[in-house]
Amino acid sequence: MERISSGIEGLDEIIEGGYPRGRTLLILGTSGSGKTILGISFIQQACSHGRKSMIIATEELPGDILIQSASVGKPVEEYYKNGMLLIDKVYEERSIYAKDLKDLGIEYIDKLQTNILGLLDKIPAETECVLIDNLGVFTLNMSPNEFRGQFDSFILGLTQRNLTAVIVMDVSSGNHTENIASYSVYGVIRAAIKDNPFTGKRERQIEILKMRNTKISLDPIRFDISSKGIELMKK
Ligand SMILES: Nc1ncnc2c1ncn2[C@@H]1O[C@H](COP(=O)(O)OP(=O)(O)OP(=O)(O)O)[C@@H](O)[C@H]1O
Numbered sequence: 001m002e003r004i005s006s007g008i009e010g011l012d013e014i015i016e017g018g019y020p021r022g023r024t025l026l027i028l029g030t031s032g033s034g035k036t037i038l039g040i041s042f043i044q045q046a047c048s049h050g051r052k053s054m055i056i057a058t059e060e061l062p063g064d065i066l067i068q069s070a071s072v073g074k075p076v077e078e079y080y081k082n083g084m085l086l087i088d089k090v091y092e093e094r095s096i097y098a099k100d101l102k103d104l105g106i107e108y109i110d111k112l113q114t115n116i117l118g119l120l121d122k123i124p125a126e127t128e129c130v131l132i133d134n135l136g137v138f139t140l141n142m143s144p145n146e147f148r149g150q151f152d153s154f155i156l157g158l159t160q161r162n163l164t165a166v167i168v169m170d171v172s173s174g175n176h177t178e179n180i181a182s183y184s185v186y187g188v189i190r191a192a193i194k195d196n197p198f199t200g201k202r203e204r205q206i207e208i209l210k211m212r213n214t215k216i217s218l219d220p221i222r223f224d225i226s227s228k229g230i231e232l233m234k235k
């Protein structure tokens with residue numbers, strides 16, 4: 001199976017060369033655990049290899065993504081400017097839409113936030129790699145059943161188009177949807193900040209919970225975030 005680099009030094013070797021090409025990976029994690037930086041690392045690497053990419057950002061402005069990516073040594077501004085990278089403005093659209101409705105005296109803002117399948121139409125035909133960060137906002141008013149129906153079709157759509165996709169989801173949305181997303185995707189990585197009982201210190205770690213067609217170790221991998229990005233620590 002062909003692989004696409006995760007953009008994180010040392011991670012590709014652990015997962016037989018990278019993320020499985022044309023499949024979907026789910027990144028789960030608590031707030032501030034490093035989900036976005038994991039996703040940006042993948043997209044930056046893809047762009048640097050000439051793969052047309054897209055970021056669908058539901059919680060951040062494009063400008064903030066450009067700043068964050070540069071601060072962790074994975075700058076994407078050049079690709080954003082030359083068209084290799086598209087950043088969708090779902091976040092702005094959501095906010096403007098909510099304001100318009102409010103001005104009209106309508107409080108009901110569910111529609112735009114529950115159309116997961118509609119995201120497929122936003123992705124241009126020649127795109128190879130996609131990051132959706134954070135899909136959790138689409139699940140706020142959804143039952144686990146509604147979510148499953150849409151999510152399965154969404155993953156199928158991504159796969160049929162041979163897109164290599166990274167979907168970020170916060171832990172609370174994962175719990176709210178009974179972690180259904182984990183079953184449909186090809187791989188799951190969970191990021192967390194945990195206490196190390198031996199040192200008494202808090203530390204970052206990722207766990208590869210599943211990666212179909214790939215031999216994985218279930219041991220957590222400790223990591224740091226610096227101006228050079230995500231750096232995995234030796235055991
Ligand atoms: N340049 C940097 N150097 C060192 N650490 C950084 C740098 N930039 C960000 N970080 C660390 O990365 C953390 C955030 O990572 P990231 O945004 O990927 O997390 P997240 O899981 O996406 O969070 P959220 O829940 O807000 O979406 C910050 O809290 C900060 O500690």
Ligand SMILES: [Mg+2]
Nearest residue numbers: 035036037133
């Ligand atoms: Mg984030």
